[in-house]
Structures are given as C-alpha cells and as structure tokens.
Amino acid sequence: MPARIIKENIYAVGAVDWDRTLFDALIPLPHGTSYNAYLVKGAEKIALLDTVEPAKLKVLQENLAQLNIKSIDYVISHHAEQDHSGSIPAILQQFPAARLIANKKGQDMLLPLLKLPPERIQLIEDRQTLPLGGKTLQFIFAPWVHWPETMFSYLMENKILFSCDLFGSHLASSELFASGNENTILEMKRYYAEIMMPFASRISKHLEILTAFDIQMIAPSHGPIHDEPARVFSAYRDWISSEVKNEVVLLYISMHGSTENIANYLADCLIQKNIKVKPFNLISASLGEIALALVDAATIIIASPAVLMGPHPNVVYATYLINALKPKTKYAGILGSFGWGNKVVDQISNLLQDLGVEFLPPLLIKGHPREQDYSEIQRFANLIDDKHQSLFNQMAITH
Numbered sequence: 001m002p003a004r005i006i007k008e009n010i011y012a013v014g015a016v017d018w019d020r021t022l023f024d025a026l027i028p029l030p031h032g033t034s035y036n037a038y039l040v041k042g043a044e045k046i047a048l049l050d051t052v053e054p055a056k057l058k059v060l061q062e063n064l065a066q067l068n069i070k071s072i073d074y075v076i077s078h079h080a081e082q083d084h085s086g087s088i089p090a091i092l093q094q095f096p097a098a099r100l101i102a103n104k105k106g107q108d109m110l111l112p113l114l115k116l117p118p119e120r121i122q123l124i125e126d127r128q129t130l131p132l133g134g135k136t137l138q139f140i141f142a143p144w145v146h147w148p149e150t151m152f153s154y155l156m157e158n159k160i161l162f163s164c165d166l167f168g169s170h171l172a173s174s175e176l177f178a179s180g181n182e183n184t185i186l187e188m189k190r191y192y193a194e195i196m197m198p199f200a201s202r203i204s205k206h207l208e209i210l211t212a213f214d215i216q217m218i219a220p221s222h223g224p225i226h227d228e229p230a231r232v233f234s235a236y237r238d239w240i241s242s243e244v245k246n247e248v249v250l251l252y253i254s255m256h257g258s259t260e261n262i263a264n265y266l267a268d269c270l271i272q273k274n275i276k277v278k279p280f281n282l283i284s285a286s287l288g289e290i291a292l293a294l295v296d297a298a299t300i301i302i303a304s305p306a307v308l309m310g311p312h313p314n315v316v317y318a319t320y321l322i323n324a325l326k327p328k329t330k331y332a333g334i335l336g337s338f339g340w341g342n343k344v345v346d347q348i349s350n351l352l353q354d355l356g357v358e359f360l361p362p363l364l365i366k367g368h369p370r371e372q373d374y375s376e377i378q379r380f381a382n383l384i385d386d387k388h389q390s391l392f393n394q395m396a397i398t399h
Contacts, residue, residue, distance in 0.1 A: 001014075001015060001016045001034075001059065001063075001174070002062075002063060002066060003039075003063035003064075003066045003067050004176050006038070006160070006176070006217075006219070006225065007158055007160070009040065009041040009042070009135070010038065010039070010040050010041075010135075010155070010158060010160070011038065011039040011041075011063075011067060012036065012037075012038060012176060012219075012225070013037050013038065013039045013048070013060060013063040013064060013067070014034060014035050014036040014037035014038070014050075014052050014056075014059075014060065014063075015034065015035050015037075015052045015053070015056035015059035015060060016032070016033075016034045016172045016173070016174075017032050017033050017034060017035065017053070017056060017172060018032045018172045019032060020032050020033055020172075023083075023170065026287070027170070027194050027195070027287065027288065028286050028287060028288045029170050030286075030288065031170065031171050031172055031173075031183070031187060032170070032171070032172030033170040033171065033172055033222055033223075034171070034172055034173070034222055034223060035051075035052035035053045035056055035083050035084065035221070035222070036050070036219065036220065036221050036222060036223075037049060037050045037051055037052055037060055038050070038162060038219055039064070039067065039069070040132060040135055040137070040155060041132075041135075042131070042132025042133035042134055042135040043132070043133030043134045043135075044131075044132060044133030045073040045074065045131075045132040045133055046069065046071065046072050046073050046074070046132070047072070047073065047074040047075075047076055047101075047130070047132055047137060048064075048072050048074070048075045048076065048091065048098075049076045049078070049153060049162050050076065050077065050078055050079070050084045050085070050164075050221060051075070051084065051085060051086065051087035051088050051090075051091055052083070052084075052086070052087050053082065053083045053086055053087070054082070054086040054087050054090075056087075057087045057090050060087060060091075061090075061094070071095060071097055071098075072091070072095040072097075072098045073097065073098060073099065073132075074098060074099055074100075074101050074122075074130065075088060075091055075092065075095075075098050075099070075100050075101065076101045076137070076153055076162075077100060077101065077102045077106055077110060078150060078151050078152065078153065078162065078164040078221070079106075079147060079149065079150050079151075079164045079165060079221070080106055080109035080110050080113055080147065080149055081147060081165075082113065083221075084164070084221055085110060085113065085114060086114070088100065088110070088114055088116065089114050089115070089116060092116070092117075092120055098120075099120060099121070099122040100116065100120050100121045100122065101121075101122050101124055101130065101139075102121055102122075102123065102124070102149075103123065103124060103125070103126075103139070103141060103149060103151055104123055105143070105148050105149035106149040106151070107121050107123060108149075109147075109149055124139050125139075126139065126140065126141040126151075127139065127140065129156070134157065135155060135156075135157055135158070136155070136156045136157060137153045137154070137155060137156075138153070138154045138156055139151055139152070139153055139154075140152040140153070140154060140209065140210075140213075142164070142166065142206050143202070144199050144202040145164070145165065145166045145196070145199060145202060145203060145206055146165060146195055146196055146198075146199050150164055150165065150166075151164070152164060152166070154213055154215075158216075158217075159213075159214050159215060159216040159217065160215075160216070160217045160218075160219055161210070161213065161215045161217070161218045161219070161229075162219045162220075163218050163219065163220045163221075164220065164221050165195065165196070165220065165221050165222065166196065166203065166206070166220065167188065167218050167220045167226060167232050167236070168188070168191050168220035168221050168222035168223050169184060169187035169188040169190070169191045169220070169222060169223030169224070170187060170190070170191055170222055170223065171183060171184065171187040171222070171223040171224065173223070173224055175224055176224060176225055177224055177225050177226075177227045178223070178224040178225060178226045178227060178228065178232075179227050179228050180224075181224055184223065184224055184226075185231070185235055187223065188223065188232070188235065189235065189239065189292060189295060190288055190291070190292045191222065191223070192236070192239055192295065193288075193291035193292045193294060193295045193325070193327075194287070194288055194291045194292075194325075197239075197291070197294070197295065197325050197326060197327060198324060198325055198326045200239070200240040200326070200328070201240075203236065203240050204240050207233065207236060207237065207240070210233075215229050216229065217229065218232055239295055241328075242328055243328075243395060244296060244297060244298040244328060244329065244330055244391075245276070245296040245297070245298060246274070246275055246276060246298060246388055246392065247275070247276040247277075247278060247293075247296055247297040247298060247299075248270055248275055248276070248277050248278070248297060248298070248299045248300075248301055248384065249278050249280070249290070249293045249294055249297040249299070249300050249301070249329075250263055250266065250267055250277055250278065250279040250280065250301045250303065251279075251280050251282055251285070251290070251300070251301070251302050251303065251315070251318055252279065252280070252281060252282065252302075252303035252304070252335075253281065253282040253283055253303075253304060253305070253312045253314050253315060254303075254305060255305050255307075255312070256305070257368070258305065258337035258365070258367060258368045258369065259303050259304060259305045259335070259336050259337050261368065261369055262303055262335050262336070262337060262363075262365060262369055262373075262377060263279065263301075263303040263335065265369070265374055265377050266301065266303075266335065266377050266380060266381055267279055269377065269378050269380075269381035269382075270381050270384060270385070273381065273385045275384065275385060275388065278293040278297070280293070282312070282314040282315060282317075282318055283314065285318075287321065290318065290321075290322075291321075291325055294322065294325060294327035294329065295327065295328075297327065297329055298329065298330050298331060298387075298388055298391060299329065299330065299331040299332070299333065299360075299384055299387070299388070300322065300327075300329050300331070300332045300333070300357070301332070301333045301334075301335060301384075302315060302318070302319060302332070302333070302334050302335070302348055303334075303335040303336050304334075304335075304336045304344055304348065305336055305337050305338065306336065306337070306338035306339065306342035306343075306344050309338075309342050309343045309344075310342075310343050310344065310347050311336075311344045311347055311348050315348065316347070316351065319348055319351040319352055320351055322352065322355070323351055323352050323353070323354050323355060324354075326354060326355065327355070329355065329357055330357060330358065330387075330391060331357055331358050331359075331360055331384070331387055332352055332355065332357040332358075332359050332360065333359070333360035333362070333363075333380065333384070334348050334349070334359075334360075334362040334363075334364075335362070335363050335364070335365075335377075335380070336363075336364050336365070337364070337365045337366070337367065337368070337369075338364055338365075338366060339366070339367065342364060344364060345362045345364065358387075360380070360383060360384070360387070361383075363376055363377065363380050
C-alpha cells in the first residue's frame with residue numbers, strides 16, 4: 001500500500017497484510033490486518049509514529065522514499081509489541097540522527113526485546129509535549145491498553161489521536177478511513193473482544209481522560225482511521241459498560257451425541273423464551289467468533305461430555321480463554337453427560353473462577369437424555385429466563 005495523505009504533512013506510511021490468517025499464534029484473522037505507522041512533518045522536525053512488523057519493513061521504507069524522506073528526527077514508540085516496534089532497529093540504522101521516543105516502561109521492554117542501543121532512546125513523561133514546528137505531539141500514558149507501557153500521542157494542532165492498539169481492528173482494507181468501510185465497527189468489536197476486553201476497567205478510565213481532548217480523528221495501529229470518532233467512543237462505552245443483553249453463549253462438544261442432544265434441546269427451549277442463543281461447536285468454532293459473542297452475553301453455558309472423568313480437552317481450552325478474556329457475563333451454567341464417573345463441574349468451575357459470575361446449578365446426565373432429563377433441561381432453561389428477567393428489570397429500574 002503506498003503512502004497516503006491524512007491531512008497536510010500527515011501521512012499513513014504503514015503496511016497492509018492481506019494474507020495473514022493468525023496473530024500471536026492464537027487470534028484468527030479472517031480479514032487480514034494492517035500495521036499502521038504515521039509520519040508527521042513539522043516545519044522544523046519530522047516524527048515517525050511506530051513502525052511495522054519486520055516482514056513488512058520494505059513497505060515502510062518504500063513509503064518513506066516515496067515521500068522523499070531523507071532524515072527523521074524522532075521515532076515514537078507507543079507500544080513495544082513487535083508488530084509495532086519490530087522494525088525500529090532497521091529504521092534507526094537507516095536514519096542515524098533519529099531519537100527513539102519512549103516512556104520508561106517502554107524503554108525497559110524495548111531494550112531486551114530489540115537489543116537497541118540505550119543512547120538512542122529519549123525518555124518522556126505523561127502529558128509532555130514534543131514540538132515539531134507548527135505541529136505539536138502530546139503524549140498520554142495509557143498503561144494496560146493492553147500492555148503496561150502503552151501510550152497515545154495527540155497531535156494538538158490537527159486534533160488527531162494516535163491511539164495505538166485502542167480502537168484498532170484487524171482489517172486489511174484499501175480504504176484509508178473507517179467511514180468508507182461498513183465492516184469497521186464489527187471488526188473493531190472483534191478486536192476489542194479478543195484483545196482489549198480483559199482491560200475494560202482500565203479502558204474506562206482512559207476514555208474518561210480522553211474526554212478532556214478535542215478529538216476529531218483517531219488513527220489506531222491496526223485497521224482504518226476513524227474519521228467519525230463519536231461513533232467509536234459510543235461503541236466502546238457500550239462494550240465496556242456493565243450492561244449485558246438477553247443473550248446466551250452456548251459452547252458444546254459431543255463425542256457420541258448425548259451432549260449435543262442436551263445442548264440442542266436447551267437452545268430450543270431458550271429460543272422459545274425469546275432469548276437469543278449463540279451456539280458454538282468446539283470441534284470447529286473460531287476463537288474470534290466466540291470472543292465476539294461474549295461481549296454482550298448475559299449468560300455462558302458450557303456443555304461437555306466427561307473424558308476420563310474430566311471435561312473434554314476442547315472445553316478446557318475454551319474455558320481457560322474465557323476466564324482470561326473476562327467478559328462482563330453475569331451467569332454461567334454447566335451441562336453435560338457422563339458414563340462411569342465425572343469431575344466435569346468441579347474442573348470447569350475452577351477454570352472460570354476469575355469471571356465473578358453467578359454459577360447456576362449444574363445439570364449432568366448419565367448416558368443419553370431420557371424423558372425426565374428433558375424436563376430437567378426445560379427447568380434449566382426456565383431458570384436462565386428467570387435470571388435474565390430479574391436482571392433486566394433491575395437494569396430498567398436503575399435507568
């Protein structure tokens with residue numbers, strides 16, 4: 001992707017990765033991604049904001065050459081993760097006069113990660129400004145979005161927030177601005193679910209800090225630039241709020257059909273009660289789709305057969321990740337089937353201990369469900385409906 005102008009003397013010089021399908025050997029990328037870097041040319045100084053994944057270094061260098069950049073005064077490191085910082089050593093070598101701008105925590109991470117010469121680093125403090133000549137960058141520390149050293153830059157004259165990973169989306173696109181892409185909010189929500197959701201309380205505080213700034217554009221480190229920032233802030237406030245929707249995420253896996261029958265019958269019962277059900281078969285379900293569904297769900301149900309008395313390994317993997325993602329879900333339930341013995345409930349409950357949810361009474365059925373078992377599943381669905389109704393009545397009173 002060639003260099004593109006955002007505003008006068010402000011350019012997007014990063015790289016689009018159309019073909020990448022997995023991030024951090026964990027996160028699926030159904031629509032690729034981008035590694036956004038930005039160039040700000042002041043009357044006196046030039047700053048490069050972040051770099052790119054090392055595999056895309058050539059794209060960054062070609063974009064700088066396209067703009068006839070012969071020297072760079074500052075390289076800003078908002079975040080030490082290698083998709084942003086990985087090309088810093090090559091850029092510092094190419095531009096020997098450049099100083100690397102980082103906060104103290106960033107320096108402590110960048111030095112061992114990239115083996116940088118410490119004398120090239122210039123430390124800055126929270127809210128410190130960096131004049132470039134007619135353009136001024138102000139740094140806003142934003143720890144735990146999503147690493148401890150993360151920070152933002154605010155271009156004061158143009159009212160642009162360079163937000164690093166916050167408000168990003170793993171979305172490869174030829175469109176520079178989000179207003180031209182209908183998928184941006186959905187992909188931003190997916191990105192939030194997979195990466196930012198564990199830090200919702202921290203993000204809430206950072207959003208409050210950002211209200212003091214006049215932000216007319218948000219330039220994140222992944223995905224299109226947001227030229228409608230109010231829409232972005234509104235979406236994030238919804239996602240990080242404590243409010244949930246009348247939805248159930250139903251995760252299941254079945255070896256001989258018993259657990260699948262239980263899960264399907266429960267789904268039917270819930271649908272009849274006008275509860276939105278999002279089922280995921282853990283044989284093939286995408287982590288990204290599960291995370292996306294968890295953002296709004298009031299209840300998580302996990303249905304597993306017993307494997308050597310414990311839950312199925314796929315269930316263990318999924319519940320471990322859910323516990324790490326920390327969705328705002330209010331209730332969790334455990335269903336399943338077993339043959340000769342089980343510790344399914346104890347092990348799944350332990351894996352979800354950080355969620356802070358109310359656990360519903362579990363329902364484990366020996367063998368294939370029989371008529372009386374289907375009655376128990378119906379009662380289980382009734383209990384979920386009662387919990388939801390009570391919750392939403394309380395929410396209505398609060399509002």
